[in-house]
Amino acid sequence: MTTTVLHNGEADRDQRLRDLVDSYREPLITYARRLTGGDPHRAEEAVQEAFVRAWRNLDKLTPDKGPVLGWLRRVVHNLVMDGYRTRSARPTEVTLEHAAEVALDDPAGNVDTQVLVEQILGELWPQHRAALIEVYLHGRSTAEIGASLGLPVGTVKSRVHYALRAARRVMADRAPCPV
Numbered sequence: 001m002t003t004t005v006l007h008n009g010e011a012d013r014d015q016r017l018r019d020l021v022d023s024y025r026e027p028l029i030t031y032a033r034r035l036t037g038g039d040p041h042r043a044e045e046a047v048q049e050a051f052v053r054a055w056r057n058l059d060k061l062t063p064d065k066g067p068v069l070g071w072l073r074r075v076v077h078n079l080v081m082d083g084y085r086t087r088s089a090r091p092t093e094v095t096l097e098h099a100a101e102v103a104l105d106d107p108a109g110n111v112d113t114q115v116l117v118e119q120i121l122g123e124l125w126p127q128h129r130a131a132l133i134e135v136y137l138h139g140r141s142t143a144e145i146g147a148s149l150g151l152p153v154g155t156v157k158s159r160v161h162y163a164l165r166a167a168r169r170v171m172a173d174r175a176p177c178p179v
Contacts, residue, residue: 128163
């Protein structure tokens with residue numbers, strides 16, 4: 001049987017940590033529960049981690065360097081807030097039985113549409129294509145487009161009109177894709 005003998009310094013550190021835990025555990029648990037909305041498990045985790053950090057910084061935690069409870073409360077606060085941030089950054093996890101409720105749209109339909117739009121735009125006269133892109137994809141008004149290109153508004157409107165007409169013709173010429 002092997003016995004571990006603690007040096008005086010190690011025994012003193014352990015006793016100081018026990019004193020911190022005995023003195024501050026309950027007030028920290030109460031504080032952490034308020035921060036976590038009453039969740040006792042998350043509160044306990046935060047307080048335990050705060051005491052682990054206190055043990056690592058035990059030499060710095062002396063009343064002459066500032067209130068120890070204040071330092072511990074700040075550590076608990078930061079841990080709880082980090083937990084909130086971590087959970088909000090991660091996607092929501094659901095069980096398989098609830099998967100249908102949170103099913104996302106299939107992006108494959110958007111890809112098909114995007115390819116079709118690019119093909120149709122590719123068959124248009126460049127000035128017509130530019131007018132459609134500015135109006136429908138960039139959301140600019142005919143007046144804005146006319147001002148930026150140095151064209152009368154009527155010219156821009158007619159380009160949009162004829163571009164839409166040509167795009168409809170291109171779509172009509174295409175045979176529907178069998179699914």
